[in-house]
Amino acid sequence: NAGVTQTPKFRVLKTGQSMTLLCAQDMNHEYMYWYRQDPGMGLRLIHYSVGEGTTAKGEVPDGYNVSRLKKQNFLLGLESAAPSQTSVYFCASAIGQGHYNEQFFGPGTRLTVL
Amino acid sequence: KNEVEQSPQNLTAQEGEFITINCSYSVGISALHWLQQHPGGGIVSLFMLSSGKKKHGRLIATINIQEKHSSLHITASHPRDSAVYICAVSGGGSNYKLTFGKGTLLTVNP
Numbered sequence: 001n002a003g004v005t006q007t008p009k010f011r012v013l014k015t016g017q018s019m020t021l022l023c024a025q026d027m028n029h030e031y032m033y034w035y036r037q038d039p040g041m042g043l044r045l046i047h048y049s050v051g052e053g054t055t056a057k058g059e060v061p062d063g064y065n066v067s068r069l070k071k072q073n074f075l076l077g078l079e080s081a082a083p084s085q086t087s088v089y090f091c092a093s094a095i096g097q098g099h100y101n102e103q104f105f106g107p108g109t110r111l112t113v114l
Numbered sequence: 115k116n117e118v119e120q121s122p123q124n125l126t127a128q129e130g131e132f133i134t135i136n137c138s139y140s141v142g143i144s145a146l147h148w149l150q151q152h153p154g155g156g157i158v159s160l161f162m163l164s165s166g167k168k169k170h171g172r173l174i175a176t177i178n179i180q181e182k183h184s185s186l187h188i189t190a191s192h193p194r195d196s197a198v199y200i201c202a203v204s205g206g207g208s209n210y211k212l213t214f215g216k217g218t219l220l221t222v223n224p
Binding site: 031033040041042043044045048050058090092094096097101102103104105106107108 | 144145147149155156157158159162200202204210211212214215216217
């Protein structure tokens with residue numbers, strides 16, 4: 001099993017450009033999450049999904065959109081990138097209800113917006 | 115909303131020392147998680163516990179539900195233990211979300 005994978009690993013964007021980050025998991029997990037990690041801030045939840053076709057806002061959703069069309073994939077979109085979105089992005093997945101939410105993380109995507 | 119506080123923020127130790135990292139939270143939980151992140155690396159789950167104590171190799175995690183406090187201990191520390199250790203909690207009405215502490219940066223010198 002590959003676990004949780006993220007594409008791409010690194011990306012540099014110019015202000016105003018758009019991009020999509022892909023997260024894929026092969027563990028048949030119901031729940032999926034997108035986080036950003038910034039120095040001194042800890043992990044902050046951007047958006048999450050509790051099942052195929054459902055998404056919800058997390059703590060810092062502004063400037064991001066997500067889609068969960070297939071159970072194994074969770075996409076994070078930046079429509080018009082801003083320097084404030086320079087960060088490391090982590091995707092995670094969890095089995096689902098009743099499992100205390102142990103989360104499995106992807107390797108991260110380092111995004112720089114110039 | 116649950117507040118998760120970790121201490122210390124930074125910790126430097128000599129190889130072989132016994133390490134303790136603390137985590138406290140403000141609201142009742144269903145589980146507490148300890149995670150490890152090596153520099154420039156991904157995040158790995160070390161422990162998930164809802165009561166008592168768990169041990170894995172040189173790592174020991176304890177939780178006191180009444181005091182809303184958990185500790186992560188590392189015995190016979192080694193330079194490869196150098197990493198950020200993150201405490202997170204689930205529950206309190208949001209079983210599908212984790213609330214994270216800011217992490218403790220541990221450096222173990224040879």
